[in-house]
Amino acid sequence: MSHNDHSVELRPKLVGERVKRTEDPRFLTGVGRYVDDMSPAGMLHVALRRSDQPHARIIGIDVGEAFSVPGVVAIYDASDLDKDVKPAIPTSRMPGYYATPIWPLARGKVRYVGEPVVAIVAESRYAAEDALEHINIEYEPLPFAIRQVDAVKDDAPLLHEEAGTNTIIRREFKRGDVDTAFENAPVTVKGRFRMTRKTAVAMENRSYLAEWDQRKQSLTLHTSSGSPGIIRDVLSGCLDLPGTRLRVIAPDVGGSFGAKGSLYSEEMLVCILARKLARPVKYVSDRLEDLSGTSQAFDELIEAELAVTQDGTLIGLRADVIGDVGAYSIYPWTAALETVQVVSFLPGPYRMEHYRGRIRGVLTPKPPTGPYRGVGRPSSTFAMERLIEMAARKIGMDPVEFRRRNLVRAEEFPYRTASGIIWDKSAFQECLQGACDFVDYPNLVRERDAARKAGRWVGIGLASYAELTGIGSRISVAPGMPINTGTETSRIEIDATGAITAAFGLSSHGQGLETTLAQVIVDELGCKLEDIEVKHGDSSLVPMSSGTYASRSAVLGGGAATLAARVVKAKVLRAAAYLMEQSIEDLDIYDGIIASRNSNQTLTLKEVASAVYTQMGRIPRDQREDLTASETYDPYLGTACSSTHLTMVEVDTETYGVRILRYVVAEDCGKIINPMIVDGQVHGAVAQGIGAALLEEIVHDDQGQVVTASLADYLVPVATSVPNIGIVHIEADLPNNVGGFRGMGEGGTIGAPAAVANAVSDALSHLGVSVETLPVTPERIFQMLRDTNTPRSANST
Amino acid sequence: MTEQKITLSVNGQSYTRMIEPRLLLSDFLRQEIGLTGTHVGCEHGVCGACTVVLDGRSARSCLTLAIQAEGTEIETIEGLGNVDKLGRVQEAFRQHHGLQCGFCTPGFIMAITDMLRHHPLETDDQIREALSGNICRCTGYEHIVNAVRELAKERGPLK
Numbered sequence: 038m039s040h041n042d043h044s045v046e047l048r049p050k051l052v053g054e055r056v057k058r059t060e061d062p063r064f065l066t067g068v069g070r071y072v073d074d075m076s077p078a079g080m081l082h083v084a085l086r087r088s089d090q091p092h093a094r095i096i097g098i099d100v101g102e103a104f105s106v107p108g109v110v111a112i113y114d115a116s117d118l119d120k121d122v123k124p125a126i127p128t129s130r131m132p133g134y135y136a137t138p139i140w141p142l143a144r145g146k147v148r149y150v151g152e153p154v155v156a157i158v159a160e161s162r163y164a165a166e167d168a169l170e171h172i173n174i175e176y177e178p179l180p181f182a183i184r185q186v187d188a189v190k191d192d193a194p195l196l197h198e199e200a201g202t203n204t205i206i207r208r209e210f211k212r213g214d215v216d217t218a219f220e221n222a223p224v225t226v227k228g229r230f231r232m233t234r235k236t237a238v239a240m241e242n243r244s245y246l247a248e249w250d251q252r253k254q255s256l257t258l259h260t261s262s263g264s265p266g267i268i269r270d271v272l273s274g275c276l277d278l279p280g281t282r283l284r285v286i287a288p289d290v291g292g293s294f295g296a297k298g299s300l301y302s303e304e305m306l307v308c309i310l311a312r313k314l315a316r317p318v319k320y321v322s323d324r325l326e327d328l329s330g331t332s333q334a335f336d337e338l339i340e341a342e343l344a345v346t347q348d349g350t351l352i353g354l355r356a357d358v359i360g361d362v363g364a365y366s367i368y369p370w371t372a373a374l375e376t377v378q379v380v381s382f383l384p385g386p387y388r389m390e391h392y393r394g395r396i397r398g399v400l401t402p403k404p405p406t407g408p409y410r411g412v413g414r415p416s417s418t419f420a421m422e423r424l425i426e427m428a429a430r431k432i433g434m435d436p437v438e439f440r441r442r443n444l445v446r447a448e449e450f451p452y453r454t455a456s457g458i459i460w461d462k463s464a465f466q467e468c469l470q471g472a473c474d475f476v477d478y479p480n481l482v483r484e485r486d487a488a489r490k491a492g493r494w495v496g497i498g499l500a501s502y503a504e505l506t507g508i509g510s511r512i513s514v515a516p517g518m519p520i521n522t523g524t525e526t527s528r529i530e531i532d533a534t535g536a537i538t539a540a541f542g543l544s545s546h547g548q549g550l551e552t553t554l555a556q557v558i559v560d561e562l563g564c565k566l567e568d569i570e571v572k573h574g575d576s577s578l579v580p581m582s583s584g585t586y587a588s589r590s591a592v593l594g595g596g597a598a599t600l601a602a603r604v605v606k607a608k609v610l611r612a613a614a615y616l617m618e619q620s621i622e623d624l625d626i627y628d629g630i631i632a633s634r635n636s637n638q639t640l641t642l643k644e645v646a647s648a649v650y651t652q653m654g655r656i657p658r659d660q661r662e663d664l665t666a667s668e669t670y671d672p673y674l675g676t677a678c679s680s681t682h683l684t685m686v687e688v689d690t691e692t693y694g695v696r697i698l699r700y701v702v703a704e705d706c707g708k709i710i711n712p713m714i715v716d717g718q719v720h721g722a723v724a725q726g727i728g729a730a731l732l733e734e735i736v737h738d739d740q741g742q743v744v745t746a747s748l749a750d751y752l753v754p755v756a757t758s759v760p761n762i763g764i765v766h767i768e769a770d771l772p773n774n775v776g777g778f779r780g781m782g783e784g785g786t787i788g789a790p791a792a793v794a795n796a797v798s799d800a801l802s803h804l805g806v807s808v809e810t811l812p813v814t815p816e817r818i819f820q821m822l823r824d825t826n827t828p829r830s831a832n833s834t
Numbered sequence: 835m836t837e838q839k840i841t842l843s844v845n846g847q848s849y850t851r852m853i854e855p856r857l858l859l860s861d862f863l864r865q866e867i868g869l870t871g872t873h874v875g876c877e878h879g880v881c882g883a884c885t886v887v888l889d890g891r892s893a894r895s896c897l898t899l900a901i902q903a904e905g906t907e908i909e910t911i912e913g914l915g916n917v918d919k920l921g922r923v924q925e926a927f928r929q930h931h932g933l934q935c936g937f938c939t940p941g942f943i944m945a946i947t948d949m950l951r952h953h954p955l956e957t958d959d960q961i962r963e964a965l966s967g968n969i970c971r972c973t974g975y976e977h978i979v980n981a982v983r984e985l986a987k988e989r990g991p992l993k
Contacts, residue, residue, distance in 0.1 A: 064936025067871015291937025720974030
């Protein structure tokens with residue numbers, strides 16, 4: 038391309054356009070293909086008898102008359118599968134960590150209500166569930182500590198005796214001299230913050246179908262996973278099958294939000310059973326099993342204290358956190374993923390010298406916690422942003438002005454946080470300003486004050502945060518974890534018909550990657566959108582992939598696609614230059630047509646492909662090269678994605694129900710590939726964050742039973758629970774990665790709980806209460822208001 | 835279990851099958867006649883993913899026994915359009931990006947098909963109320979509301 042050729046620069050690009058999604062027609066007409074839509078001939082169904090005990094020894098299993106149920110084929114407990122599988126070990130280099138082995142069925146002991154114990158295989162799910170009724174499991178109940186504050190004690194009953202402790206994760210970050218800083222601090226505020234246990238509630242329940250090919254002695258697992266490559270790699274070891282005989286496919290997947298990105302016992306189980314029985318075996322979770330067996334989230338107890346000067350400058354922060362890991366450390370992310378991120382992100386996007394954050398991750402007899410949209414940061418942002426507003430209130434400063442003084446400024450980038458995270462080139466200040474401008478903040482404050490005068494409980498709350506997205510190989514997504522989360526591969530091929538296949542190991546489960554990755558390729562390669570097929574979610578497409586999670590696919594997938602498209606484009610141009618007798622510098626491709634600046638001659642991609650592949654001898658042997666490329670991208674560092682959320686809420690003075698009156702998100706996600714999709718991601722994530730703030734809570738009673746075991750009890754937002762959301766896109770200095778993209782899929786879930794908690798606290802400030810536990814349900818507000826009648830322990834010094 | 839014969843119409847086509855009386859309508863549609871566009875999200879009638887239109891009104895197919903549907907006319911997502919030619923509600927969802935993972939989408943579209951026939955849907959509050967029987971975990975609903983607003987406007991006031 039010539040530097041003088043402005044026409045090339047002015048050509049419309051697809052990156053940045055609201056391109057309608059190419060995957061939509063199949064979803065809209067009911068011909069998407071999710072795992073449960075597949076029914077290969079001879080398929081068997083699995084139903085699971087799950088533990089009804091939180092911690093007990095399995096004394097005996099009696100199958101009774103289960104085999105008398107017509108259609109029952111086989112019944113297994115752990116002892117039947119010993120020779121068929123090795124456990125998955127979620128290893129980590131974290132000091133003092135214990136990796137709980139993961140088996141398909143409970144061995145010897147059960148450790149949470151809902152843990153799979155017995156598998157029944159039958160010709161239909163109905164028959165398998167009928168047979169469950171006949172199974173009798175004799176347990177010897179063992180002592181247990183269901184709450185993390187009890188499980189962390191030295192004399193607490195051990196869940197995994199081999200670990201010698203329930204505290205399998207310990208980590209501390211510190212900088213400066215925090216205790217001295219606090220001694221001399223003019224103003225401090227503190228709180229005891231808790232985001233209670235949540236779960237992802239993807240609308241498609243977890244679903245697995247394994248097919249054993251007797252002829253090739255090979256296995257195919259169709260799984261509702263967000264990370265088919267990780268599942269392939271771990272199962273290869275567990276099942277002793279090389280990648281050539283083990284293929285893991287994530288077809289259409291109905292949402293994950295992180296929770297489908299880990300290895301599950303049932304995933305191992307269907308593979309073992311398919312091989313054992315030489316028939317396809319399917320397991321589909323029902324919602325009860327989902328709410329009691331899918332990985333859960335958050336549930337840290339955060340005691341944190343913030344020191345500031347009278348003029349509103351942050352001095353230091355100290356925090357002691359107990360994370361409730363649940364019964365197992367999840368594969369591959371380990372119990373460190375959620376817990377350690379709470380203390381590594383706690384200082385937030387603020388300038389601060391002194392910090393100490395300690396976490397202890399504790400085993401409890403509850404379902405394992407694992408990745409859920411936002412990971413660690415919803416909890417840390419909730420705690421930090423509450424402290425920020427508490428401090429602002431205490432010194433009588435507007436919380437916006439307080440944040441403005443402490444958010445890292447553009448000239449300070451790259452800024453190393455107290456926990457070692459590097460913030461770089463992200464619009465911290467601009468997002469704060471953008472959110473305030475969008476709502477006309479001074480006017481909104483007047484509106485709130487007027488409403489209060491009229492006796493309404495109205496409050497405004499903000500949350501500013503930054504997150505690391507698109508993380509490369511410099512750090513692992515989960516600390517100490519041995520899998521590679523730093524690279525992704527794209528393989529692009531133009532075939533003999535001129536059609537383009539772009540293959541990724543990433544998996545799309547709602548993100549619209551078939552569209553956005555194609556948009557990136559169109560701009561780089563110069564082809565037409567409709568000529569590209571994006572393939573994803575299949576372990577056989579690229580040598581290694583860890584999948585879609587942690588807001589990484591636009592950055593890593595988009596980066597890999599860009600690199601591969603450039604290589605393919607160079608090959609197309611070399612072939613075209615020969616065919617057109619032009620120099621490469623004078624050629625360019627746009628809309629699938631190769632044109633020269635110096636002639637009217639053009640070639641289509643199809644013609645070039647035909648010349649390269651089909652027309653023998655058309656291009657000399659030593660110049661002919663396949664129009665393919667496979668490129669792997671490693672962004673090395675992560676990119677900082679930042680945002681400010683601002684909301685105004687009203688608390689009903691009689692019912693204590695919270696209604697959201699205004700909501701705005703100002704965010705910097707770098708160069709936007711498809712604004713329509715970004716808006717949708719923001720809306721969805723904010724809705725989940727509002728759910729976490731106001732509705733969602735997994736409750737285990739003192740006996741370890743989950744009492745929120747249906748969607749009538751575990752409440753997720755419906756259309757009436759969420760407002761329209763204003764979105765301000767701020768494109769600041771682009772990050773130093775290929776494409777200039779930042780990840781953004783998780784952000785809403787990070788900002789919304791904190792912003793809503795701050796707004797509710799503001800609305801109730803005249804009543805002397807402060808929101809420290811989420812969800813802030815009407816019942817909790819009632820309790821808080823009742824408790825203010827009795828003297829509270831001093832909340833600040 | 836003793837099987838019984840049922841005959842019902844799905845998307846204008848008549849089906850006769852021998853079924854167990856306990857068979858759910860959702861399982862009948864998905865497993866007996868292979869229409870897997872109707873999804874099952876909770877099996878307890880809360881999420882709405884399994885919504886179909888039964889004799890003109892939306893119904894939870896996971897809370898309906900197939901045998902209860904004897905003699906009825908059922909509409910499912912597959913009857914509204916196809917990949918080559920989307921139906922009007924389907925097209926509005928695409929234009930407004932009213933879907934992400936697509937799993938809840940057929941249930942929403944069937945519920946909205948019913949709502950457009952019977953509910954005023956004149957304000958956003960009415961639209962959100964009408965949608966509140968279905969759960970979507972991806973979109974945060976705003977784009978779905980936008981799609982329904984356009985459809986309701988196009989339909990005009992209920993007669």
